[in-house]
Amino acid sequence: MRQVIGILSMLLGMVCSMNAQELNVIKLVAPAKSGGEPLMKVFNDRKSDREFAPDKLNPQDLSDLLWAANGINRADGKRTAPSCRNFQEVEVYVLLPEGAYVYDAKEHTLNLVATGDHRGALAGGQDFVKAAPVGIVLVADLSRFGGQINEQVKLMASVDVGIVCQNINIACAGLGLATVPRASMDEVALKKILGLNDTHLLLMNNPVGYPKK
Ligand SMILES: Cc1cc2nc3c(=O)[nH]c(=O)nc-3n(C[C@H](O)[C@H](O)[C@H](O)COP(=O)(O)O)c2cc1C
Known part of the structure; x- marks a missing residue:
């Protein structure tokens, strides 16, 4: 009997840890790399x-x-976005109602950073932001430049973030999604939620959803 209980609790433990893993990592479906609206449209x-x-x-x-x-x-x-000397320092954070995630480009997954709805911290005084089902925060990790953090590094990181932001703007236009590029946000709160430090610059964000009919 004791053996049966032991096996059952081991199986239960395995199922629970699988569920926890599934919650922590959202495996995205493969991206559709062809088709869409014509470029000039x-x-x-x-x-x-x-x-x-x-x-x-x-x-x-x-x-x-x-x-x-x-x-x-x-x-x-x-x-898809070029970066200064291919440092690839721009991290894409995704705020969903259930949690904050970071995009892992290599695995094409969203990895959980914090549970809960943190879209309020993105709003930074603009309430319409909370109505968007997805909030994207673009963060430059300046440590990837591998040296002193100076004005030139911040400038290059800002350019790189701007390019990723424009990729989002153009992708939204092509996919029939609504977005606005924004600099406003509660940076202090977001840094805390996302576990970021002084080498991270929160530069732009894009609330994204379907257009309101
Ligand atoms: C660097 C930058 C920062 C912006 N910040 C905000 C913002 O905080 N809030 C907002 O509602 N729009 C923001 N915008 C959007 C601009 O207001 C918008 O792009 C501009 O009015 C032109 O309109 P269009 O994008 O429809 O062409 C920002 C745009 C850029 C490029």
Whole structure:
């Protein structure tokens, strides 16, 4: 009897730890790397939207968006966004109602950083942001430059973040999603939530959702 109980509790433990792992890592579906709207139409459609439908992004749109933002598009590990000397210092954080995640480009997964809904910290006084089902925060990890953190490093990191941000803006236009590039946010609160330090610059963010009908 004792043996049976032991085996049952071992099995229960395995199921629980599998569930915990599944919650901690969201495996994104493979990105659709062809098709979409014609390029020049996408540029024509690009605009800032500040109203969102309440619907969650479907898994394909979320995957395509993150891959377009800063995914890996070549066998050598380089990205959809260029970066200064290929430092690849821009991290893409994703705020969902259930938790804050960091995008792992190599695995094409979202890895849990903090549970709970932290979209309020993204709003920074603009309440419309809380209505977007997805909040993307672009963070430059200046330690990747490998030396002294000076104005030149911050400038290059800002350019790199701007490029990822524009990838998001263009991807949203092409995928029929609504977004606005933003500099406003509660940086202090977000740094704490995301476990970041002084070498991290929170530069831009994009609330994303479907357009409000
Ligand atoms: C660097 C930068 C920071 C911005 N910050 C904010 C912001 O904090 N809040 C906001 O509502 N819009 C913000 N915007 C969006 C601009 O207001 C918007 O791009 C501009 O009004 C032009 O409109 P369009 O994007 O529709 O062409 C920002 C845009 C940029 C490029």
